[in-house]
Amino acid sequence: MxxxxxxxxxxxxxxxxxxxxxxxxxxxxxxxxxxxxxxxxxxxxxxxxxxxxxxxxxxxxxxxxxxxxxxxxxxxxxxxxxxxxxxxxxxxxxxxxxxxxxxxxxxxxxxxxxxxxxxxxxxxxxxxxxxxxxxxxxxxxxxxxxxxGPLLAEYIRDLNLPKPVVVSPDAGGVGRANSFRERIGAALAIIAKQRPQPDVAEVLEMVGDVEGRTAIIVDDMISTGGTLAEAARSLKERGALAVHACATHGIFAGDATSIIEKSMLVETIVTNTIPLPPNCEGARIRVMSVxxxxxxxxxxxxxxxxxxxxxx
Missing domain, CATH: 3.40.50.2020 (Rossmann fold)
Known part of the structure; x- marks a missing residue:
């Protein structure tokens, strides 16, 4: 122009x-x-x-x-x-x-x-x-x-994680998770959940095998961190070796960073579309620049x- x-x-x-x-x-x-x-x-x-x-x-x-x-x-x-x-x-x-x-x-x-x-x-x-x-x-x-997705997938691919499995935290994100899975060459698992009320999620069931694998939860945004922490706990209970998380938008509303800090997540990767809130040094959050x-x-x-x- x-x-x-x-x-x-x-x-x-x-x-x-x-x-x-x-x-x-x-x-x-x-x-x-x-x-x-x-x-x-x-x-x-x-x-x-x-x-x-x-x-x-x-x-x-x-x-x-x-x-x-x-x-x-x-x-x-x-x-x-x-x-x-x-x-x-x-x-x-x-x-x-x-x-x-x-x-x-x-x-x-x-x-x-x-x-x-x-x-x-x-x-x-x-x-x-x-x-x-x-x-x-x-x-x-x-x-x-x-x-x-391509930026986050490249970072995960470079980690060379053993037996990776990409996990969609809900049925709506399956397309996103499947595309991510294809980029890094991994298996796929899906968590079925329901929301009894807004910003509250409960895990119902899981489709796919995560036992003995490194799980990577892929989502578009992390808001309260509750879904993520619950998903990580559920994956560990089902035998996952370790759990990582990837999301484009790190909203981290309320006390999300302390919830993630106490969770079983090894690392949470987000981009800088949104500035990180203060006091999240201990939450193991890595930021990729878009x-x-x-x-x-x-x-x-x-x-x-x-x-x-x-x-x-």
């Missing part, structure tokens, strides 16, 4: 934004993103964006509503300042778990968020590992959907090139 490439960021994950800008050999755009004394979000661009191809890097992680508002205001400011194109780069898409009604009289929040982003003036969205891939269809603008992948995707979008090569 014609026009200068510029990158701006809200306060959600500035270290990732700086790392992406560094890979692209450009400086992060100057913008004041803060609050007025009455608590309202405040945004002011401090450089010219007229005719530019602008990317706003802002995962909508905790506090979700505040970071979402910053993103919307940044997009609106850029559009009103005559940016030629605005891409919302959302490494983590908040509200993704609310993509359907589970009971009556509930909103479909993930769809509403998609409407807000489009209404604010975004021309396209770049995201990673949506909790429900159908969310892509909620947008009436192009969505580029990156995957962290900055090179996002930088490559941004450059390809800017130059109107295909992104297909990034999914191989």
């Amino acid at each position: 014609e026009g200068r490439l510029q990158i701006f960021s809200g306060n959600a994950n500035r270290p990732l934004a700086k790392e992406i800008a560094s890979h692209l050999n450009i400086n992060l755009g100057r913008a004041m993103v803060g609050r007025f004394k009455n608590g309202e979000s405040r945004v002011k661009l401090e450089e010219n964006v007229r005719g530019s191809d602008v990317f706003v890097i802002q995962p909508t992680c905790t506090p979700v509503n505040e970071h979402l508002m910053e993103l919307l205001l940044l997009i609106d400011a850029l559009r009103r300042a005559s940016a030629a194109r605005v891409t919302a780069v959302m490494p983590y898409y908040g509200y993704a778990k609310q993509e359907k009604k589970t009971t009556g009289r509930e909103p479909i929040s993930a769809k509403l968020v998609a409407n807000l982003i489009r209404t604010a003036g975004a021309h396209r969205v770049l995201t990673m590992d949506l909790h429900a891939p159908a969310i892509e269809g909620f947008f009436d603008i192009p969505v580029d959907h990156l995957q962290a 900055a090179p992948l996002f930088a490559e995707a941004i450059m390809r979008i800017h130059k109107d090139l295909s992104l297909s090569a990034l999914f191989s």
Whole structure:
């Protein structure tokens, strides 16, 4: 596309934004993103964006509503300042778990968020590992959907774990786990679970053999850590030699890091789509950077090139 490439960021994950800008050999755009004394979000661009191809890097992680508002205001400011194109780069898409009604009289929040982003003036969205891939269809603008699986699989493959078996922590993640299994050449197991209430899971049964094998639990996000700790305990009870975990988004809500620290997990590997919470040194968490992948995707979008090569 014609026009200068510029990158701006809200306060959600500035270290990732700086790392992406560094890979692209450009400086992060100057913008004041803060609050007025009455608590309202405040945004002011401090450089010219007229005719530019602008990317706003802002995962909508905790506090979700505040970071979402910053993103919307940044997009609106850029559009009103005559940016030629605005891409919302959302490494983590908040509200993704609310993509359907589970009971009556509930909103479909993930769809509403998609409407807000489009209404604010975004021309396209770049995201990673949506909790429900159908969310892509909620947008009436192009969505580029990156995957962290290849990056995480490469790390696991280099560990040369004995007799690996990839474990999906629920039936919904079987496709993700199977693709991961193919990348590292491992067996597959599935944990069947039910949620008696939100954020509470209980293991019911397991399909597949894990005895005498090294188990790798693969999921898209780690929220409370309860499911993960329970799955690790269940796998050890069924004879797994050791249990590792991989996930794209390390949300680590509440006391998740202390739950993981006390669990039977050898190591938990996540990416830096979301900043790690403080005080998690003892939780054996390893962070892989997705900055090179996002930088490559941004450059390809800017130059109107295909992104297909990034999914191989």
